[in-house]
Amino acid sequence: MAGYLIRRVLLGLLTLLLITMAVYGLIRMMPGDPLATDAAMMNPEKMPSAEDLQRMKAVYGLDKSVPEAYIHWLGNMFQGDFGSSFAEKKPVLDVIGARVVNTLKLTVPSLVLAYLFAIPIGLFSTARSGKADERLVGVVLYMLYAIPSFIAALFLQLLFAVKLEGTAFELPLMGIKGDEYESLTDVQKAWDQLSHMILPVISFTYVSLAYYSRFIKANMEEVIRQDYIRTAKAKGLGPVRIMIHHAFRNTLIPFVTLLGLSLPALLGGAIILEQVFNWPGMGQLYFRSILTRDYPVIMGLTLALSVLTLLGQLFADMLYAFVDPRISYK
Amino acid sequence: MCALGIVLLLSIIAVCSPMIAGTKPIVCKYKGNLYFPCLSYFNADWENPVFHKDKFRKRYPKNLKEKDPESWAIWPLVFQDPYRPVRDNEWEERPGNPYSEGSPSRLNLFGTSKGVDVFASMVHGTRIALLVGFVSTGIAAAIGVMVGAIAGYFGGWVDIIISRIIELVMCVPSIVLILALMALIEKPNIWIMMAILGLTSWTGMARLTRAEFLKLKESEFVAAAKSIGAGRFRIMFRHILPNALAPIMVPIVFGIAAAIKVEAGLSLLGFGAPPPNPSWGTTLNAGMTNYTEWWQIVFPGIAIFITILAYNLIGEGLQEATDPRLADPKD
Numbered sequence: 001m002a003g004y005l006i007r008r009v010l011l012g013l014l015t016l017l018l019i020t021m022a023v024y025g026l027i028r029m030m031p032g033d034p035l036a037t038d039a040a041m042m043n044p045e046k047m048p049s050a051e052d053l054q055r056m057k058a059v060y061g062l063d064k065s066v067p068e069a070y071i072h073w074l075g076n077m078f079q080g081d082f083g084s085s086f087a088e089k090k091p092v093l094d095v096i097g098a099r100v101v102n103t104l105k106l107t108v109p110s111l112v113l114a115y116l117f118a119i120p121i122g123l124f125s126t127a128r129s130g131k132a133d134e135r136l137v138g139v140v141l142y143m144l145y146a147i148p149s150f151i152a153a154l155f156l157q158l159l160f161a162v163k164l165e166g167t168a169f170e171l172p173l174m175g176i177k178g179d180e181y182e183s184l185t186d187v188q189k190a191w192d193q194l195s196h197m198i199l200p201v202i203s204f205t206y207v208s209l210a211y212y213s214r215f216i217k218a219n220m221e222e223v224i225r226q227d228y229i230r231t232a233k234a235k236g237l238g239p240v241r242i243m244i245h246h247a248f249r250n251t252l253i254p255f256v257t258l259l260g261l262s263l264p265a266l267l268g269g270a271i272i273l274e275q276v277f278n279w280p281g282m283g284q285l286y287f288r289s290i291l292t293r294d295y296p297v298i299m300g301l302t303l304a305l306s307v308l309t310l311l312g313q314l315f316a317d318m319l320y321a322f323v324d325p326r327i328s329y330k
Numbered sequence: 331m332c333a334l335g336i337v338l339l340l341s342i343i344a345v346c347s348p349m350i351a352g353t354k355p356i357v358c359k360y361k362g363n364l365y366f367p368c369l370s371y372f373n374a375d376w377e378n379p380v381f382h383k384d385k386f387r388k389r390y391p392k393n394l395k396e397k398d399p400e401s402w403a404i405w406p407l408v409f410q411d412p413y414r415p416v417r418d419n420e421w422e423e424r425p426g427n428p429y430s431e432g433s434p435s436r437l438n439l440f441g442t443s444k445g446v447d448v449f450a451s452m453v454h455g456t457r458i459a460l461l462v463g464f465v466s467t468g469i470a471a472a473i474g475v476m477v478g479a480i481a482g483y484f485g486g487w488v489d490i491i492i493s494r495i496i497e498l499v500m501c502v503p504s505i506v507l508i509l510a511l512m513a514l515i516e517k518p519n520i521w522i523m524m525a526i527l528g529l530t531s532w533t534g535m536a537r538l539t540r541a542e543f544l545k546l547k548e549s550e551f552v553a554a555a556k557s558i559g560a561g562r563f564r565i566m567f568r569h570i571l572p573n574a575l576a577p578i579m580v581p582i583v584f585g586i587a588a589a590i591k592v593e594a595g596l597s598l599l600g601f602g603a604p605p606p607n608p609s610w611g612t613t614l615n616a617g618m619t620n621y622t623e624w625w626q627i628v629f630p631g632i633a634i635f636i637t638i639l640a641y642n643l644i645g646e647g648l649q650e651a652t653d654p655r656l657a658d659p660k661d
Contacts, residue, residue, distance in 0.1 A: 015494060019501050023510070030513045146639035148591040150598060151631040154614065158628070162621045173621065218580065264503065271505050272595045276618065287599065290509050306501040313497060 008317075012310045016303065023302045024070045027295055073299060082303075083296035087289070092300040095285070100267065102176060103274075103281035105197060107266045110204035117209050122216025123243055126224060145210035150272045153203040157276075160199060172196050174278040200277045204270065208262075215258065219251035226250075252323040260316025264308040333643030337460075340637060344456040347371065351408040351450035353416065354390055358403035368406065371454065388414075391421050408439070408447075412454040412608040415445030434625050441625035443616045448625060451608035452633055458609045459637055462524055462593040463586040469528025470589075471582045474535030475571070481536070482543025483566050493540070496533050504530045508592070512601050520607065523596070527589050535581050542574035576649060583645025587638040594634050610634055 057063045064072060076083060082092040121137065128134035147155075161173035172178065178192045223229065224247050232246045267282060274283035282301065289297035348368035349356050356368045360380070367390065370377035386393045388411075394401045409421050418426040425437070432442030440448035481492035499507070511526045512518050546552065547570060555569045596602045597611025598618065610630040617626030 011494065015497055015501065018498055022498075023502065026510050026514065030510070031516050142642060143639065146587070146642055147631075147635050148594065148638070150595055151614070151627075151634055154618065154627045155631060158621060158624055162624070264501075271509070272599060275599055286506055287509065290506075290513055302502060302506070305503060305506075309501040310497065313500075 008314055012314065015310060016306055019306045020074070020299065020303055021070060024073065024295075024299060025066060027290075027293070027298050028066045028069070030293060032293055073296075077303070082300045085289075085297045086294045087292050087297070092296045095297060096282070096300055096304065099280060099282050099285050102279060103267060103283065106200050106204050106274075106279065106281065109197070110201050110208070111262060111266060113201070113205045114208040114212055118212035118216060121209075121213040122220060123248060125213065125217040126220035126247070127239065127243060129221065141210045141214060144206050145214065147207075149203045149207045149270070150276050152206065153199065153273055153276045156199045156203060171199055174276070176280055200273060200279055203273055203277075212258065216251060216255065219254055220247055223247045223250045249323070253320060256319040256323060257316050260312040260314075260319070263312030263315065264305050267305065267308055333640040333647070336636060336640035337644065340456055340460060340640070343453060344460050347454045347457055349406050351410050351412065351447070351453045352406040353388065353409060353411040353420070355394070355403035355405055358390070358394060358401060360394060360401045361398050371412075389420060408449060408453075410438070410447035410450035412446065412450040415442070416447065431623065433623075440629045441623065443613055443623070443626050448613055448629060451613055452610060452630060454608040455610045455613070455630070456633075458520055458607070459590050459593065459634070461520070462527065463590045463637075463641065465521075465524040466527035466531065466589040467582060467585040469525065470532040470585055471535060473528070474532035475539050475578060477532070478536035478539025479543055479566050479571065482540035483547055483562070483570065485544070485547075489540070492536075496536050496540075499530070500533045500537075504533075505592070505595075508596065509599075509601060512596070518601075523593065523602065524589075527592055531585060531588065531592075535578060535585070538581060539574060539578055542577055543570055546570045546573055579649050580645065583641060583648060587641040587645075590634065590637055590641070594630075 054063070062069075073083065084091050085095045088095050121141070125134050125137055157173055160169060160171040164170050172195055176193075176196055178184075178196070181189065181192055184192060229242060229246055232242045237246070271283035271287045273279070274281045275287060278284075285297065286301050288294070289301070343350065348354065348371035352368050352371060354367040354370060356366065358365050358367060363380075365378050365380070367377060367381060381390075384393070384397055390403070391405075394403055409424070410416055410427075415427045415429070416424075418424075420426065427438060427442045427445045427447060429442075429445045432438055432445070434441040438447050438449065440452065442448060443451070477492055477496070481489045481496075507530045508526055511530070512523065515522055543566075551573075552565060552569060555565050560569070593602060593609070594611035594614065597609045598614045600615055602609055602611050602615075610633055613626050613630045617623060617630075620626070
C-alpha cells in the first residue's frame with residue numbers, strides 16, 4: 001500500500017511538471033502579451049517609450065525565452081513564490097485566496113444538495129422502474145439535464161430578477177452582494193448574501209443532480225440483473241435490504257470515480273456560470289486572466305486545479321480498495 | 331421516435347436554412363439565365379460573379395427589378411438576413427428592422443438583436459449546432475475508444491503511459507483548455523472550434539473504455555477467443571468492444587449534446603464562431619447584455635434545450651437497443 005502511494009505521488013509530481021510545462025508553453029504562444037492587453041497601454045498619449053517597454057518586460061520576466069522563464073517560475077514556485085498578478089499587481093496567492101471563498105460558497109452547497117437528492121432519486125427510480133411515477137421523475141430529470149446550466153441561469157435571471165422585479169420573490173440579477181451592503185444590519189447582510197447565492201446555487205446544482213441520479217440508476221439497473229440479487233431475493237430478503245445492501249453497494253465503484261472527479265470542480269467553479277452571474281470566483285478569474293494574458297495567475301490556477309484533480313483521482317483509487325475488497329494495491 | 335423526428339426536422343432546417351430565411355432568392359431568372367443566389371449562404375464563394383459585376387451589393391429585390399424588368403424570383407419564406415439588419419424599403423413598402431427594442435412582431439418573428447432578425451440567425455444557426463455536435467464528438471469518440479481500448483487491453487507499461495497522458499489532459503479543466511487553445515488561434519473559425527472541442531473531450535470516453543476493457547479481458551469469452559487463436563486486434567474490436575459498447579455509448583451520445591452545449595457556452599462568453607456568424611450562443615451573448623430584450627435569451631435557449639433533449643433521448647433509445655442485458659425480461 002505504502003509503495004503504491006509513493007509511486008502514485010511521484011507519478012503525480014511528474015504529471016504536474018508536464019502540465020505546467022505544457023500550459024506555460026501554451027500561454028506564451030498565445031498572440032499578444034500582458035502589456036499589449038493592458039487598457040492603459042491602448043491610450044496613444046500614454047504610449048510607453050521603447051526603453052520603458054523594455055524595462056517593463058524585464059520586470060514581468062517577459063524578456064526571457066520561454067524555457068528560461070518557465071524554469072525561473074518553477075524555481076520561484078518551489079520557494080513558495082508564485083509571482084505577482086500583472087493585472088492586479090498583487091501576489092498570485094492573495095489574488096486566488098480572495099476568490100476561493102466565493103467559489104466555495106457556490107460549489108459546496110450545490111455538491112451537498114446534489115448528492116443529498118441524487119442517491120434517493122436514483123434508488124427510487126430503480127425500485128419503481130417502469131412505473132408511472134418513475135417515468136414522470138425520469139422525464140423531469142431528462143428535461144433538466146437537457147437545459148445547459150448557463151441557459152437555466154439566464155432563464156432564472158429573467159424570471160426572478162427581471163419579470164418578478166418589485167415583488168416579494170425578486171432576487172438579485174448578479175454579483176455577490178448588493179450595492180448598499182456596507183450600510184445593512186447583520187441580519188440584512190446575511191439575507192443579502194443568501195439571496196445572491198440562491199440563483200447561482202440552483203444553476204450549479206440541478207445539472208449534477210440530474211446527472212448523478214441518472215448515473216446511479218443506470219448502474220443499479222445493471223446490478224439488479226445479477227445472479228446474486230436473485231439469490232438474495234430467493235433467500236427472502238426484503239426489497240429495501242436488497243436495494244441498499246446488495247445492489248447499491250455494488251454500484252459504488254463507478255460512483256466513487258464520480259466523487260473523485262468532482263473535487264476539482266469544487267474549487268474550479270464554472271467559468272461560464274460565474275461569468276453569467278458576474279460572480280467573483282475562480283472561474284471568472286481564470287477567464288479574465290486568459291483574456292488579459294496574466295501569466296502568473298493562469299499558472300497558479302492551473303497548478304492548483306491540477307493538484308486537486310490528481311488528488312481526486314488518487315482519492316478515488318484509494319476508495320476503490322475500500323469499497324471493493326476484490327481490489328487491492330500490492 | 332419523436333426525438334429522431336426532431337433531429338431530422340433540425341437537419342432539414344439546417345439544410346434548407348437559406349430557403350426558410352434569407353434576403354437572396356432561392357431561384358431567379360436574371361438576364362435570361364437561372365441562378366440560385368441563396369446557395370451563397372453556405373459558402374460566400376458560391377455567389378455567382380454576375381451579381382457582383384452588376385453591383386447588387388446583396389440587395390436583390392430592387393436590383394433585380396431595376397436591372398432586368400423581365401426577371402422573376404422565388405423568395406425564401408421569411409425575408410430576413412442572418413448577417414445584417416434589413417433596411418427600410420429593401421423590400422417594397424417594407425419597414426427595416428428596429429435597432430433596439432425590436433420585440434417579436436409579424437416581420438421579426440423572434441424579435442431582433444441589434445437590428446439583425448433573431449429568427450433568421452437561429453434558422454441559420456441550426457447548421458452550426460448540428461455540425462458541431464457530430465464532428466467534434468466523432469473526433470472525440472474515435473480518439474477515446476482507440477486509446478482506451480489499447481490501454482485497457484494491453485495493460486502494463488502501455489496502460490501506465492496512456493493513463494498518465496489521460497490524467498494530464500484531464501487535469502486541465504476542458505473549458506480552460508478550450509479557451510487557451512481558442513486564444514492561440516488568431517482567426518478562429520467554426521471548424522477549428524470543432525476540432526478543439528473534439529481534441530479536449532475524449533478523456534472521459536477513454537477512461538470508460540479502458541475500465542470496461544480491463545474488466546472484460548479477464549472474462550471467459552476472451553480466454554475462449556484467445557484459445558482458438560484470434561489476434562489481439564480481433565479480440566479487442568470484435569469480441570470486447572461490442573460487449574463494452576453499451577456503457578461507452580452513453581458518454582458518446584451525451585457527448586454530442588455536450589458539444590452543442592459547449593459551443594453555445596463559448597459563444598456566450600464571446601469566444602465562439604466570430605460574428606457575424608449566426609449561432610445560437612451568439613444571440614444569447616447579445617441577450618446577456620440586455621436582459622429586458624428577453625427574446626434574445628428565450629428563443630435560442632429553447633432551441634438549445636430541444637436539440638440537446640432530442641439527442642439525449644436518441645442516446646437513451648440506442649442504449650436500450652444495443653444493451654443485451656436490458657433486453658431480458660425482468661423477473
